[in-house]
Amino acid sequence: MSERRLADLLAMWRIRAFEEKVRDLRTENPVGGPIVGSVHLCVGQEAVPVGACDVLEPHDALFATYRGHGWALARGVPARALFAELAGRATGVNGGRGGSAYFTAAEYGFHGENSIVGAGAPIACGAALAGRHDGSNRVAVSVFGDGAMNQGAVHEAMNFAAALSLPVVFVCENNRYSELTPIADMVRNPRLADRAAAYGIPGHRVDGNDVEAVRFHVRDALEVAREGGGPTLLECMTERLAGHYIGDAQTYRQPGELERIGRREPIARLREGLLADGVPAAELDAVERGARAEMASAAERALAAPLADPATAREHLYA
Numbered sequence: 001m002s003e004r005r006l007a008d009l010l011a012m013w014r015i016r017a018f019e020e021k022v023r024d025l026r027t028e029n030p031v032g033g034p035i036v037g038s039v040h041l042c043v044g045q046e047a048v049p050v051g052a053c054d055v056l057e058p059h060d061a062l063f064a065t066y067r068g069h070g071w072a073l074a075r076g077v078p079a080r081a082l083f084a085e086l087a088g089r090a091t092g093v094n095g096g097r098g099g100s101a102y103f104t105a106a107e108y109g110f111h112g113e114n115s116i117v118g119a120g121a122p123i124a125c126g127a128a129l130a131g132r133h134d135g136s137n138r139v140a141v142s143v144f145g146d147g148a149m150n151q152g153a154v155h156e157a158m159n160f161a162a163a164l165s166l167p168v169v170f171v172c173e174n175n176r177y178s179e180l181t182p183i184a185d186m187v188r189n190p191r192l193a194d195r196a197a198a199y200g201i202p203g204h205r206v207d208g209n210d211v212e213a214v215r216f217h218v219r220d221a222l223e224v225a226r227e228g229g230g231p232t233l234l235e236c237m238t239e240r241l242a243g244h245y246i247g248d249a250q251t252y253r254q255p256g257e258l259e260r261i262g263r264r265e266p267i268a269r270l271r272e273g274l275l276a277d278g279v280p281a282a283e284l285d286a287v288e289r290g291a292r293a294e295m296a297s298a299a300e301r302a303l304a305a306p307l308a309d310p311a312t313a314r315e316h317l318y319a
């Protein structure tokens, strides 16, 4: 049991160390540094991708948002190719043409981030429908935020998936904010999972800072989907410990809020659990050190690669 929890801890530390390295590279020289442009970190939300991706099959299709670095890593995309993509290198996962918000690596079942809020949900329905015809028994997983729950495209996708009993798992990462606006100001009923009943599908509110709870619910939803039972909505309650984007001054936070939410963040919580089970602190510290060393070396190697050739800018575009 401790073994699996240690593996979860490492997987979360890999994401956090990646994101902290990205933050450092992005802020060290905001205009001329290795990473430019808008970057959205998932610090604090690591348990959702780690728990969910652990139970996906390689042929399942995952669709994430611009806050998707952690999902790409949890799907197995190499950190070096992601750093290279962020820094516009030819060796990036998309040849340095996409950047932070457009990671795509279909060979890892990672069918892309998307910067249009809610746009991944209908695309996931398409992947699920295709899976029904190609005999792959693929499940499509659509990840989006609490704010996206109010997008027409997400309502349409959930209804479409429900009506056709499509194998889709809708994973809402409810971090309580849409950009700078609290979800409480945008909806009357803050329990977003309740909406599932209106579509006639199962809906669960999940402790999204607990890897084991996420794994349990995603595994269950995948089983229902593979057996022909159709989609499930999982509302994973989590917190982003960083700003909406790098540079967000977070003036909308309540006094003491970051400190409060920091006490229930997933890495600290799992660490406490492991300590209580008798795992020595030195072993847990080594997990963090290992993840940080891996990411430092991946970033260094990525930055040693040549920049993308501007002549390739129009490759992979279609109209």
Ligand SMILES: Cc1ncc(C[n+]2csc(CCOP(=O)(O)OP(=O)(O)O)c2C)c(N)n1
Pocket (backbone or CB within 6 Å): 067, 115, 116, 117, 118, 144, 145, 146, 147, 148, 149, 173, 175, 177, 178, 179, 244
């Ligand atoms: C269709 C569309 N509308 C508005 C935006 C601007 N926008 C970018 S991120 C964002 C907030 C989305 O919040 P949420 O879905 O909760 O995701 P989070 O950023 O919290 O992960 C908005 C409104 C956009 N990118 N696309």
Ligand SMILES: [Mg+2]
Pocket (backbone or CB within 6 Å): 145, 146, 147, 173, 174, 175, 176, 177, 178, 179
């Ligand atoms: Mg949100």
